[in-house]
Amino acid sequence: MTSLIDALNGFQPETALVLGSGLGGVVDSIDVKSRHSFADLEGFPTSSVSGHSAEVITGALNGHKVIVFSGRVHYYEQGDAAAMRGPLEALKSVGVIRLILTNSAGSTNPDMGPGSIMQIKDHINFSGTNPLFGEPTDKRFVGLTTAYSKPLRKAFRKQAKQLGIKLHRGVYMWFSGPSFETPAEIKIARNMGADAVGMSTVPEVILARFLDMDVAAFSVVTNYAAGMTGGELSHTETKEMAPQGGEKLSRLISTTLKEGF
Numbered sequence: 001m002t003s004l005i006d007a008l009n010g011f012q013p014e015t016a017l018v019l020g021s022g023l024g025g026v027v028d029s030i031d032v033k034s035r036h037s038f039a040d041l042e043g044f045p046t047s048s049v050s051g052h053s054a055e056v057i058t059g060a061l062n063g064h065k066v067i068v069f070s071g072r073v074h075y076y077e078q079g080d081a082a083a084m085r086g087p088l089e090a091l092k093s094v095g096v097i098r099l100i101l102t103n104s105a106g107s108t109n110p111d112m113g114p115g116s117i118m119q120i121k122d123h124i125n126f127s128g129t130n131p132l133f134g135e136p137t138d139k140r141f142v143g144l145t146t147a148y149s150k151p152l153r154k155a156f157r158k159q160a161k162q163l164g165i166k167l168h169r170g171v172y173m174w175f176s177g178p179s180f181e182t183p184a185e186i187k188i189a190r191n192m193g194a195d196a197v198g199m200s201t202v203p204e205v206i207l208a209r210f211l212d213m214d215v216a217a218f219s220v221v222t223n224y225a226a227g228m229t230g231g232e233l234s235h236t237e238t239k240e241m242a243p244q245g246g247e248k249l250s251r252l253i254s255t256t257l258k259e260g261f
């Protein structure tokens with residue numbers, strides 16, 4: 001077991017990237033400097049979700065120094081919304097100032113089909129839990145009015161336009177999982193203003209804002225949400241569909257990093 005700061009041996013990335021289910025393709029574009037299993041790092045939990053290898057990779061993406069979490073730990077694994085607190089605190093300790101989060105999601109918006117990518121502009125957390133439960137200091141009262149950094153959103157949108165990539169913008173609603181939502185829940189989500197639903201990201205956004213990092217977050221749409229089409233949902237479908245939007249999102253992220261913020 002080593003601390004992240006020791007494992008990185010002086011490497012100081014300012015940008016961290018969290019890759020969701022099936023988005024591991026981004027790793028192929030990284031000029032890798034080092035790789036570390038979550039299991040070998042102090043304060044890091046281990047993940048059991050197929051499609052998530054839970055590894056830390058450092059290196060350069062298009063010339064920009066990055067630290068990448070290939071996989072994350074989800075609330076639904078142990079019922080711990082703060083599961084990613086240790087890793088995010090470790091990122092802070094090595095000097096990371098901005099966090100780019102990605103996930104796979106179901107779309108509640110008929111105009112945003114599978115293969116689409118969406119920039120998250122806001123979220124809905126009606127899960128009843130919060131990763132800051134138990135935090136004793138007044139820092140727990142984190143403002144989320146501008147949780148998704150406007151300058152970062154602008155930078156990504158500019159590059160999407162130049163690349164000719166359609167980048168949807170919308171609201172992500174966090175569900176605990178691991179079961180998928182019901183059609184009735186999706187109807188409510190849509191009526192409340194959600195464009196996409198998923199089982200991750202929101203706890204990390206809250207923790208990252210608690211730690212004063214700038215946040216950008218993206219969903220890759222792998223399916224229409226429950227009840228919007230005839231069929232049943234599955235994690236196999238998520239894994240199969242994620243690389244389609246994932247490829248566009250990888251290009252967008254790597255170009256934006258190159259151009260800088």
Ligand code: HPA
Pocket residue numbers: 104105106107175180181197198199222223224225226233238
């Ligand atoms: N719901 C929740 N999480 C998801 C979905 C979904 O429809 N698709 C991919 N992740």
